[in-house]
Amino acid sequence: MYIAKPPLYKIEVGKEVYWADDDAEKERILAQQNGHAGKAQVQRFKGLGEMNPRTLKETTLDPRSRTLLRISVGDAARTESAIQTLMGKDVQPRFTFIMDHAPKVEDVDV
Numbered sequence: 001m002y003i004a005k006p007p008l009y010k011i012e013v014g015k016e017v018y019w020a021d022d023d024a025e026k027e028r029i030l031a032q033q034n035g036h037a038g039k040a041q042v043q044r045f046k047g048l049g050e051m052n053p054r055t056l057k058e059t060t061l062d063p064r065s066r067t068l069l070r071i072s073v074g075d076a077a078r079t080e081s082a083i084q085t086l087m088g089k090d091v092q093p094r095f096t097f098i099m100d101h102a103p104k105v106e107d108v109d110v
Contacts (some may be wrong), residue, residue: 002068005049006060010043019059021067 007019009026013033018091020026030040045051048060060066086092 001071001073003071004060005067005069006045007067008045008047010055012041012043012046013039024106 005021007021008022008023011018011020011026011029018029026042030042033040033101048056051059058065084090085097088094
């Protein structure tokens with residue numbers, strides 16, 4: 001099974017557009033701009049809902065430019081249960097999961 005991975009950052013320097021998958025790649029791109037980094041516009045995507053359809057197609061759906069991550073499922077029943085808890089139509093299991101695990105979280109990117 002494969003998952004299409006969208007970029008985390010869009011970096012525009014003049015008419016050039018760069019995509020970065022993480023903070024380190026973003027910093028490398030900005031450092032390579034040799035003084036133009038001050039003119040760079042950086043946009044961080046927190047989820048696919050923040051991308052317009054054209055950007056989503058260009059970065060995540062187009063087979064010529066997308067990044068695919070291969071995954072394997074070890075325990076199908078447990079995986080299905082986790083998906084239903086976190087993304088299912090019933091809100092109560094998701095709420096319970098969040099309330100049970102929130103005190104253990106040390107770093108949240110909001």
